[in-house]
Amino acid sequence: MTTPALVADATIEVERASKWFGQKVAVSDVTCSFGPGLTGLLGPNGAGKTTLLRMMAGLLRPSDGAVTVLGSDPRRDPGVYAGLALVPEEDAVYGFLTGRELVRYAADLSGADRSGVDGAIEAVALQDAADRPISGYSKGMRQRAKVAAALVTDARILVLDEPLNGTDPVQRAHLITMFRTLAAQGRTVVVSSHVLAEVERMADRVLAIVDGKLAAAGDVAAIRRAMTDIPYRLRIDADQPRRLAATLVDAGHVSSVKIEEGTLHVETGDLGALGVALPAEAKRLGVRLTGVEPEDESLESVFRYLIRRR
Amino acid sequence: MRAFTAITRVTLRQLLGGRRLLVLLPLAAIPGLVMLLGSNDMTALGAFRFIHEAPIAIVYLIVVPIASLVLGAAALGDERRDGTLSFIALRPVRRPAITGAKLLASWIAASVIGGVAAALPAVVLGAGTGQWAPLVPMILGAMVSTAAYSAVFMVLGHITQRAVLVGLVYVFIWETGITGIAPGLANVSLFRIGLTGYAGMVDGAPQLLDEPLGALTPGMGGALAKAALIAAAGIALTAWMLRSRDLASEAG
Numbered sequence: 001m002t003t004p005a006l007v008a009d010a011t012i013e014v015e016r017a018s019k020w021f022g023q024k025v026a027v028s029d030v031t032c033s034f035g036p037g038l039t040g041l042l043g044p045n046g047a048g049k050t051t052l053l054r055m056m057a058g059l060l061r062p063s064d065g066a067v068t069v070l071g072s073d074p075r076r077d078p079g080v081y082a083g084l085a086l087v088p089e090e091d092a093v094y095g096f097l098t099g100r101e102l103v104r105y106a107a108d109l110s111g112a113d114r115s116g117v118d119g120a121i122e123a124v125a126l127q128d129a130a131d132r133p134i135s136g137y138s139k140g141m142r143q144r145a146k147v148a149a150a151l152v153t154d155a156r157i158l159v160l161d162e163p164l165n166g167t168d169p170v171q172r173a174h175l176i177t178m179f180r181t182l183a184a185q186g187r188t189v190v191v192s193s194h195v196l197a198e199v200e201r202m203a204d205r206v207l208a209i210v211d212g213k214l215a216a217a218g219d220v221a222a223i224r225r226a227m228t229d230i231p232y233r234l235r236i237d238a239d240q241p242r243r244l245a246a247t248l249v250d251a252g253h254v255s256s257v258k259i260e261e262g263t264l265h266v267e268t269g270d271l272g273a274l275g276v277a278l279p280a281e282a283k284r285l286g287v288r289l290t291g292v293e294p295e296d297e298s299l300e301s302v303f304r305y306l307i308r309r310r
Numbered sequence: 311m312r313a314f315t316a317i318t319r320v321t322l323r324q325l326l327g328g329r330r331l332l333v334l335l336p337l338a339a340i341p342g343l344v345m346l347l348g349s350n351d352m353t354a355l356g357a358f359r360f361i362h363e364a365p366i367a368i369v370y371l372i373v374v375p376i377a378s379l380v381l382g383a384a385a386l387g388d389e390r391r392d393g394t395l396s397f398i399a400l401r402p403v404r405r406p407a408i409t410g411a412k413l414l415a416s417w418i419a420a421s422v423i424g425g426v427a428a429a430l431p432a433v434v435l436g437a438g439t440g441q442w443a444p445l446v447p448m449i450l451g452a453m454v455s456t457a458a459y460s461a462v463f464m465v466l467g468h469i470t471q472r473a474v475l476v477g478l479v480y481v482f483i484w485e486t487g488i489t490g491i492a493p494g495l496a497n498v499s500l501f502r503i504g505l506t507g508y509a510g511m512v513d514g515a516p517q518l519l520d521e522p523l524g525a526l527t528p529g530m531g532g533a534l535a536k537a538a539l540i541a542a543a544g545i546a547l548t549a550w551m552l553r554s555r556d557l558a559s560e561a562g
Contacts, residue, residue, distance in 0.1 A: 021559075059396050059558040074400075075553060082402040092393035094320065096327050108316035109401040149397075 004218035005207060007035035011083075011157050011188040012056050017065035018212075019051050026051040028212040029065070034157075034190050038183035040203030040220075041192040048212035049192040050089055053161050056190070057086040069157065082110065085150035089161035089192075091142055095135030099126050099145045102134060106149035120152040125174060139166030147175065157188040164198055176202045231255060232271045236264040236278070237291035244287045251277055313403045314411045321415035324388060325381050326422075334377050334423045341365040341373065342430025354439035361444060362518035365431035366508075369424070369448070370501040374455050375481040377423035378416075382463030383473035385416040386548065391471065395557050405549035413464055413545055420456045428452035447511035450530065455504025457537040461544025462500065468548050493524045500540070502526055507533030 010033035019027040027048045034056075043049050054060040055067050058074030058081075067073070074080045093102060103117045121130045124144035129137065134145060143166055150158055160179070164172050179202055183189045193199050199206055200220050208216040238244050241264050245257045248266060253273040258265040268274045282289050345365040349357040386409070389395040398408055432445040466480075467473040489499035496502055502522060509515040509528035516528045 054558050057396070057400055059400065060556045061554075078404060079402050081400050084400065086396055086400050088393065088396055090393045092396060094324065094392075094394060094397075096323055097320070105316055105320055106397070109313045109398060109403060111312065111402060 005032040005214060007033050009035045011035055011070055013068045014056065015066045017055055017062040017067055019055055019060055020063050026212050030214050032207055032214060032217065034188050036186045036188050037205065038179055038189045038191065038203045040199035040206045041190060041209060042196060042199045042206050043194060043209040045194050047209045049209055050161055052209065053159050053192055057084065057159050083156040085153045085155035085158050087146045087150045087160040087163050093134050093142050093145060096133060098131050098133055100130040102145055103148045103152050107152045110153040112153045116152045120148040123151055123178060124148045140168060140171055143167055144171065158182060160191045162192055164193065231267045231269050234266045235293045236266055238264065239288045243285055244282060247281050247285060313401065314407050317398060317408060317411035318415045321385060321412055322419060325384055325416060325419040330380060334380065337373055337376065338423045338427040339430065341368045341427050342434055344368060345431035345434040349438060354441060357435055357439050358441055359518060361431050361435050362515060369427050369452060370455060370505055371486055373427035374424040374452050375459050375485065375501060378420040378456050378459030379463045379474060379477040379481065381420045382416045382460035383467030383477060385412040385464050385467060387467030387473055399552060399557050405552045406545055408552065409545045409548040413461055413541060416464060417457050417460045420460050421453045424452040424456045425449045444512050447508045451504040451508030454507045454533045454537045455501050458500040458503050458540040461541040465544050465547050468551055496524045496526055503533050503536045
């Protein structure tokens with residue numbers, strides 16, 4: 001392993017891959033690899049995750065660079081798909097089929113044993129709805145049906161694009177456990193998500209992508225550490241904003257304070273200390289706090305920050 | 311073979327479900343209705359002549375191309391539109407097997423419509439005059455043209471989302487217009503392929519169809535060979551596009 005973006009026993013290799021659609025660059029010069037275990041592909045919506053996954057799966061041809069799966073170009077060698085299954089993000093399911101028929105169809109197309117159909121349905125806890133048409137499924141149920149269709153193929157590589165979208169917390173926990181189990185069995189499991197907390201719960205290794213570029217790679221703890229350097233911005237509503245602002249400016253843990261239209265905009269490098277000091281100061285001054293909200297906590301801003309640091 | 315059968319089966323359900331059939335089945339009834347109303351009170355010879363005018367024109371120039379267009383273009387077009395193309399394309403299945411199964415399914419589906427449309431006027435003729443000779447050739451001729459049309463429209467459905475619009479222009483400008491004006495182009499006219507097959511099987515038909523057939527030689531063997539060639543080209547071309555073109559559009 002030479003960089004955190006590369007692994008030694010790679011099953012998927014992405015080498016200087018770029019993809020553009022007309023004038024728009026969706027993925028730019030990305031080099032990374034994926035091997036056995038669970039890798040989270042993290043990034044805000046529109047960052048290029050889906051395009052990268054589609055290139056890895058052979059749905060899109062790189063405009064530049066190369067992608068190989070199990071040593072072959074999936075665009076040229078359909079045999080690769082005996083070892084790769086994709087769960088796409090969009091509602092790419094046949095509404096007129098039942099869940100069981102969809103999974104059976106996947107088994108037939110992949111040459112997998114039909115005896116695995118029931119097991120795949122059970123693995124995603126879809127038994128009760130398996131014989132109902134997919135057109136009547138909720139988004140979460142469709143997601144699980146697609147995951148079951150991937151599981152039945154017994155593929156060595158699972159590429160899952162936002163598989164937890166639309167699932168409820170119980171289903172999410174169940175799926176995360178399942179993905180981890182599959183990874184522990186030695187499969188390459190790549191899961192994309194725009195929710196950091198989700199990725200933290202399931203992946204040991206994370207690749208962060210922003211604006212089509214690889215922004216960070218490594219274990220989750222390293223990404224977290226990088227994020228602690230980011231100044232947090234808060235919006236504070238109070239009945240006496242100027243009085244509160246004067247006190248906060250004097251406090252050591254606040255780096256800047258602005259007042260706009262009666263609202264305080266505070267930047268701090270130590271959110272914990274501010275969290276303790278703010279209510280105490282407000283109480284001391286007799287200031288009534290009516291709202292405290294993070295202003296800049298989106299993953300997008302976090303990763304834009306990481307990009308700027310590179 | 312298992313994948314081929316599975317794709318054919320699911321595509322047939324995809325094509326014959328929903329509202330398509332509700333539109334296409336009434337269309338298929340039109341030639342029979344025209345025959346029923348138009349041949350009323352005619353002699354056996356008059357009815358035999360009449361079936362080779364309006365009813366056969368409606369079958370070969372309208373019903374067969376439109377059914378093939380709607381169903382052939384949907385064979386891969388629906389998968390592309392609905393995002394399900396990855397479900398069949400990302401499988402260890404040779405691309406020609408995928409496109410071959412798609413063509414087979416759309417041909418079967420369109421043949422049901424074209425076959426009904428071809429059979430009804432022939433049944434009216436047979437029931438009214440006892441002349442049943444055109445029945446089977448009408449159905450076979452329609453199926454032959456359907457194979458050629460389905461192959462062309464499957465390619466079109468994979469290339470553009472406006473396949474039906476482009477296909478209608480092709481049918482009504484090229485097939486009905488230009489190939490009729492320029493006799494040399496009759497060889498590449500898809501509806502005439504089925505018509506030559508039909509004419510080769512029914513005594514007296516070539517004389518009654520001399521205007522659309524022109525210099526073409528009637529015969530089912532030649533018609534089958536041409537349709538098979540076009541179908542093979544359609545399968546190969548679409549398979550090549552599955553390998554070489556992006557199978558998904560821009561995404562985040």
